[in-house]
Amino acid sequence: MTQDVHNDSVPSGKSAFVTGASKGIGLAVARALAEAGYAVTLTSRHQDEVEAAAQQIGHGARGVQCDVRDPQALQQAVDGHVAAFGGLDVLFVNAGLGHFASVADLTVEQWREVIDTNLSGAFYTVKAALPALKRRGGYIFTLSSLAGKNPFAGGAAYNASKFGLNGLSEVLMLDLRQDDIRVTQIMPGSVATHFNGHTPGPEDAWKIQPEDIAQLTLDLLAMPKRTLPSRIEVRPSKPPRK
Numbered sequence: 001m002t003q004d005v006h007n008d009s010v011p012s013g014k015s016a017f018v019t020g021a022s023k024g025i026g027l028a029v030a031r032a033l034a035e036a037g038y039a040v041t042l043t044s045r046h047q048d049e050v051e052a053a054a055q056q057i058g059h060g061a062r063g064v065q066c067d068v069r070d071p072q073a074l075q076q077a078v079d080g081h082v083a084a085f086g087g088l089d090v091l092f093v094n095a096g097l098g099h100f101a102s103v104a105d106l107t108v109e110q111w112r113e114v115i116d117t118n119l120s121g122a123f124y125t126v127k128a129a130l131p132a133l134k135r136r137g138g139y140i141f142t143l144s145s146l147a148g149k150n151p152f153a154g155g156a157a158y159n160a161s162k163f164g165l166n167g168l169s170e171v172l173m174l175d176l177r178q179d180d181i182r183v184t185q186i187m188p189g190s191v192a193t194h195f196n197g198h199t200p201g202p203e204d205a206w207k208i209q210p211e212d213i214a215q216l217t218l219d220l221l222a223m224p225k226r227t228l229p230s231r232i233e234v235r236p237s238k239p240p241r242k
Ligand SMILES: NC(=O)c1ccc[n+]([C@@H]2O[C@H](COP(=O)([O-])OP(=O)(O)OC[C@H]3O[C@@H](n4cnc5c(N)ncnc54)[C@H](OP(=O)(O)O)[C@@H]3O)[C@@H](O)[C@H]2O)c1
Pocket: 019, 020, 021, 022, 023, 024, 025, 026, 043, 044, 045, 046, 049, 066, 067, 068, 069, 094, 095, 096, 097, 117, 118, 121, 143, 144, 145, 146, 187, 188, 189, 190, 191, 192, 193, 194, 195, 196
């Protein structure tokens, strides 16, 4: 059961589009935005799961099947959002996955899946949404990672995708600031989600919770428009000692 925390400071008529929102961080962000008064579209590759997530959120949220590796599908999904809600104010670029293996063992298909989803998918998402965002100004969040600045063994594809996403995000910030579009890259450490086949449980209590990234998103949206925290590192306060 979700708690209604409708925030009267959000003007009605605002809307948000969240990729990779059937679970994990995207779902928590979509829920928080809907509860704050945004009309929200959630996307993921699996129709049943994303529709169930939207229904669970309520508040008129829409669940749309859309693979971020497909620019045409993204354009259709964004156009559908604008047709349903009259515009677009917040874009949360979140869909992502990882394959972890040494370069010798990582397959070309795994490399492509990670880069196509985490990096090219982010570019396609922004391209599809930009005309609508430019119409009335807005906010783009990219969900990067501390893996976008800290390389680790076995992280070839994932590190490369997030290092690239950081570069793309910083360019977007510089390209779009004069169009009244703010861009923030969020770089979390360990978050308790389904990432990489994990099932979140009590042993994840020390990790960042998806709801914490949602809270951060609302806090950033509440910043005065003149000020832009453009790159946010966020980590568990007290990880287990190694
Ligand atoms: N969990 C962490 O510790 C952590 C830390 C730093 C950054 N991140 C980043 O956070 C983002 C969200 O991950 P998460 O941790 O919340 O993982 P998650 O629980 O596995 O959720 C990932 C979401 O992305 C969707 N997705 C995957 N590939 C997609 C595609 N090609 N097109 C559209 N949707 C797609 C998934 O739905 P479908 O499978 O139905 O498509 C799912 O809704 C990712 O970018 C990840 O790299 C995670």
